[in-house]
Amino acid sequence: MKKFFDDSSRYIMNTYNRYPVVLRKGRGIKVWSSDGKEYLDFVGGVAVNILGHCHPRVVVAIQKQAQRLIHVSNYYYIEPQIKLAKLLVEHSFADKVFFCNSGAEANEAAIKLARKYSKEQVSPKRYETITARNSFHGRTLATVTATGQEKFQKGFEPLVPGFKYVPFDDINAMGKAITKDTCAVMLEPIQGEGGVRMPGPNYLRDVRELCDEHNVLLILDEVQTGMGRTGKFFAYEHFGITPDIMTLAKGLGGGVPIGAMLATDKVASSFQPGNHASTFGGNPLVCAAAVATIETLLEDGFILDQCNRMSEYLMEKLEQLREEFPSLIIEIRGKGLLLGIELARDGDPIVRECLEKGMLVNCAAGNVLRFIPPLIVQKKDIDRLIDVLEEVFAKLTRI
Ligand SMILES: Cc1ncc(COP(=O)(O)O)c(C=O)c1O
Numbered sequence: 001m002k003k004f005f006d007d008s009s010r011y012i013m014n015t016y017n018r019y020p021v022v023l024r025k026g027r028g029i030k031v032w033s034s035d036g037k038e039y040l041d042f043v044g045g046v047a048v049n050i051l052g053h054c055h056p057r058v059v060v061a062i063q064k065q066a067q068r069l070i071h072v073s074n075y076y077y078i079e080p081q082i083k084l085a086k087l088l089v090e091h092s093f094a095d096k097v098f099f100c101n102s103g104a105e106a107n108e109a110a111i112k113l114a115r116k117y118s119k120e121q122v123s124p125k126r127y128e129t130i131t132a133r134n135s136f137h138g139r140t141l142a143t144v145t146a147t148g149q150e151k152f153q154k155g156f157e158p159l160v161p162g163f164k165y166v167p168f169d170d171i172n173a174m175g176k177a178i179t180k181d182t183c184a185v186m187l188e189p190i191q192g193e194g195g196v197r198m199p200g201p202n203y204l205r206d207v208r209e210l211c212d213e214h215n216v217l218l219i220l221d222e223v224q225t226g227m228g229r230t231g232k233f234f235a236y237e238h239f240g241i242t243p244d245i246m247t248l249a250k251g252l253g254g255g256v257p258i259g260a261m262l263a264t265d266k267v268a269s270s271f272q273p274g275n276h277a278s279t280f281g282g283n284p285l286v287c288a289a290a291v292a293t294i295e296t297l298l299e300d301g302f303i304l305d306q307c308n309r310m311s312e313y314l315m316e317k318l319e320q321l322r323e324e325f326p327s328l329i330i331e332i333r334g335k336g337l338l339l340g341i342e343l344a345r346d347g348d349p350i351v352r353e354c355l356e357k358g359m360l361v362n363c364a365a366g367n368v369l370r371f372i373p374p375l376i377v378q379k380k381d382i383d384r385l386i387d388v389l390e391e392v393f394a395k396l397t398r399i
Contacts, residue, residue, distance in 0.1 A: 001020070001022060001034065001035060004022045004034070005020065019351075019352070019355055021033045021037075021039075021355065022034040022035075023039075026041070026049075026052075026053025026054055027052070027053055027054055028052040028053060028374065028376060029041055029042075029052055029053075029373060029374050029376070029377055029378075029381050030053070031053060031360070037358065038358055039355075039358050039359065039360050040358065040359055040360065040381055040384055040385065041053070041360045041373065041374070042359065042360055042361045042362075042371050042372065042373045042377075042385060043360045043361065043362045043372060043373075044372050044373050044374050045255065046250070046362065046372065047192065047224050047229060047250045047251060047338065047372040048250045048251060048255055049251075049254070049255055049374050050227055050228055050229065050251035050254065050293070050297065050303075050374060050375050051254050051293060051296055051297070051303070051374060051375070051376060052374035052376050053255070053374075054255075055254060055292075055293075055296065057292045057293075057295070057296050058254040058255065058289050058292045058293055058296070060292070061288045061289055061291065061292035062256070062285065062288065062289050062292075064288070065080065065284055065285050065288035065289075066285060068284070069284045070283070070284060070285045071280070071283045071284065071285065072283070072284065073279070074277065074278075074279075074281065074282065078282060078283070078284055078287065079284070080284050080287035080288040080290075080291055081099060081282040081283075081284070081287045083287070083291050084097075084099075084282070084287045084290050084291050084294070085097040085099075087291060087294050087295070088248075088260065088262060088294075089262075091233055091294075091298065092233070092234060092246065092262060093236070093242035093243065093246070093262075093264070094246065094262035094263055094264060095263070095264050095265040095268060096262070096263055096264075096265060096268035097260050097261070097262050098113075098260065098261045098262075098263075098268075098271070098276065098281070099258065099259070099260050099278070099281040099282025099287070100258075100259040100260070100261065100278045100281040100282075101257050101258060101259055101278060101280050101281060101286075102138070102249050102257060102259045103137075103138055103221075103223035103224075103247065103248075103249035103250060103259055104137070104138025104139055104140045104143045104259075105138075105140070105249075105259050105278065105281075106223065106247035106248060106249055106259035106260055106261045107137045107138050107142075107143045107146065107186070107219075107221060107223070107247050107261075108138070108140055108142050108143055109247075109261040109276055110184075110186065110219045110221075110245045110247050110261050110263075111129055111142055111143075111146065111184070111186070111219075112275075112276060113245060113261065113263060113267060113268070113270060113271055113276070114129065114183050114184035114186075114217045114219060114244075114245060114267075115127050115129075115162075115183055115184075116270045116271065116275065117183075117217065117267045117270040118183030118184070118216075118217065119183070120270055121270070122183070122215050123180065125180065125181055126180070126181055126182065126183040127162045127181065127183055128162045128163070128164055128179070128181045128182050128183060129146060129162060129163055129164075129182075129183060129184045129185070129186050129219075130163075130164050130165070130166060130174065130177050130178065130182060130184070130185045130186070131146045131147070131148050131163060131164075131165055131166075131185075131186045131187070132148050132165065132166060132167070132168035132169075132187055132188075132191070133148040133149075133165050133166065133167050133168060134148055134149060134168055134191055134194035134195070134197060134365075135147055135148040135149070135168065135186075135187070135188055135191060135194060135221075136149065136152075136188070136191070136192065136193035136194055137186065137188075137221055139152070141156065141159070141160055142160045144156060144159075145159040145160040145163045146163055146186060148165040149194070164177055164182075168187075168191060168194070168197060168199065169197075169199040169200055169203050171202075171203060171206045171207065171210070174206075174207055174210060175210055178210060178211075178214050178216060182214065182216050183216065183217060184216060184217040184218070184219050184245075185207060185210075185211055185216060185217070185218055185219065186219040186220075186221060187204070187207065187218075187219070187220060187221065188220070188221045188222075188223075188224065188225065189204060189220055189222065189225050189230075189235035189236055189238070189239065190224075190225050190230065190235060190334065190335055190338060192224035192225065192338060192364065192370075193224075193364055193365070194364070194365055195340060195342065195364050195365030195367075195368040195370075196333055196334045196338060196339065196340030196364060196368055196370055197333070198333050198334065198335065201239075204236070204239040204241055205239060205240060205241050208241040208243075211244075217244040217245060217267060218241075218243045218244050218245070219243060219244065219245040219246070219247070220235075220236055220243040220245070220246045220247075221246075221247050222234055222235055222236070222246050222247060222248055223247055223248060223249045223250050223259070224250055224338065224372075225338060226246070226248045226250070226251065226252070227248065227250065227251030227252055227293075227294075227297065228251065228297050228303060228304050228307055228336070228375055229250075229251060229307075229336055229337060229338050229372070229375070230335040230336035230337075230338055231304060231307050231308040231311055231335060231336030231337075232304065232336075233297075233298070233304070234246065235335070238335065244263060244264055244266075244267050245261065245262065245263045245264075245267060246261075246262045246263075247259070247260070247261050247262075248260045248261075248262070251293070252290050252293065252294075253286050253289045253290045253293060254289055254290070254292065254293035254296075255289070256285070256286045256289040256290070257286065258282075258286040258287070258289070258290055259281075297375075303375050303376060304375070306375060306376060306377075307336050307337050307375040308336065310337065310375075310377050310378070310379070310382065311335070311336050311337055311339065313379060313382055314337075314339060314371065314382050314385075315332065315339065317382060317383075317386045318332045318339065318341060318386075319332060320386075321341075321386065321389060321390065321393065322341075324390070324393075325393045325397060327344060327397070328343060328344055328345065328393055328396070328397055329341055329342070329343060329344070330342040330343065330344055334371075337371070337372060337373055337375055337377065338370075338371075338372055339370070339371045339372075340364065340368045340369060340370045340371070341368065341369045342367060342368050343367045343368070343369060344367075345367060345396075346366060346367055347363030347366065347367050347368065347369050348363055349396070350363070350369060350389075350392055350393075350396065351363050351369075353392040353395070353396075354388055354389070354392055357388045357391065357392070358388075359384070359385060359388040361385075369389075371385070
């Protein structure tokens with residue numbers, strides 16, 4: 001193991017604080033390290049592995065596509081790309097899709113499309129995007145500017161012009177922030193990296209109304225909340241609204257890197273050949289994996305049902321933990337299998353103790369334990385998680 005750690009720090013840039021484990025193999029919710037230890041994975045590649053690790057249908061789709069055609073340029077028509085776009089359009093508000101490789105790229109594309117549409121169709125002066133404090137939209141220069149958290153921006157100034165921030169879930173602040181320069185409002189329906197923060201039941205509907213009133217586009221960043229994560233295919237379905245633009249990545253490819261930006265025809269028609277592109281975006285291999293992922297996810301609604309049932313079960317168990325450890329747990333929140341416990345202390349030591357006990361969990365915003373397991377998680381996995389948390393919490397509250 002030491003050799004892996006040494007070579008990693010010798011050859012790889014120091015951008016991640018890694019936990020001392022080398023993961024080598026995965027199946028379903030389980031992963032195994034290079035020394036053979038078994039873990040239950042409630043991180044799921046940070047909300048990526050919605051079907052679990054190495055789902056057989058995704059593996060077969062990748063194998064078959066890899067034997068046929070791995071990559072060709074977007075100068076030519078690509079069969080799995082067309083199939084994937086059709087699936088996404090048929091199951092969402094959108095009419096058209098642009099493919100890229102990550103969540104940040106999908107958001108970049110969304111910001112560019114919103115600017116181009118608004119300048120051409122509304123007013124040449126419109127270029128500003130309003131985002132929420134505590135949001136997370138990516139690490140490229142424009143998306144880190146869109147991200148309403150200074151800690152991610154520090155050291156990279158000057159930031160990209162044309163962004164403004166408002167508190168999340170504050171409709172009055174949004175109303176005041178929209179001006180004649182605003183082209184778009186960009187929000188996560190539920191904030192993920194910011195600590196699993198839910199808006200009030202009417203917030204997104206009220207934002208939608210404000211946007212319509214001022215001819216401003218609504219971009220929903222569903223990079224984390226999309227693909228069944230919250231118990232519906234897309235999180236906007238919980239709130240009775242549709243956006244003008246939506247971005248996806250994470251769960252879309254069942255583990256392979258793919259992002260997508262979806263829009264209505266009205267907005268999408270502002271992009272013409274040459275306006276935006278990506279060499280790898282929508283290549284045959286990743287699209288074949290994404291088609292297999294979506295087909296598996298939507299088959300008979302079984303996995304979404306499982307997600308909702310397990311969400312309810314996990315919530316119930318977490319509530320019991322809260323009763324047991326009232327001084328440690330401040331709040332439990334989230335939707336579907338994007339759930340978080342806000343702690344009255346730093347979460348990292350808990351993550352490390354859980355790791356020791358064969359349980360992978362994640363900490364967001366410093367003190368929120370976030371549970372984002374595959375949607376195929378079972379009761380016995382949740383029971384094991386709760387046992388481990390109980391042991392770790394008991395140990396920490398004794399100290
Ligand atoms: C809501 C949201 N948007 C965008 C991103 C950035 O995605 P990526 O890391 O694929 O660029 C993330 C990543 O965590 C995210 O949670």
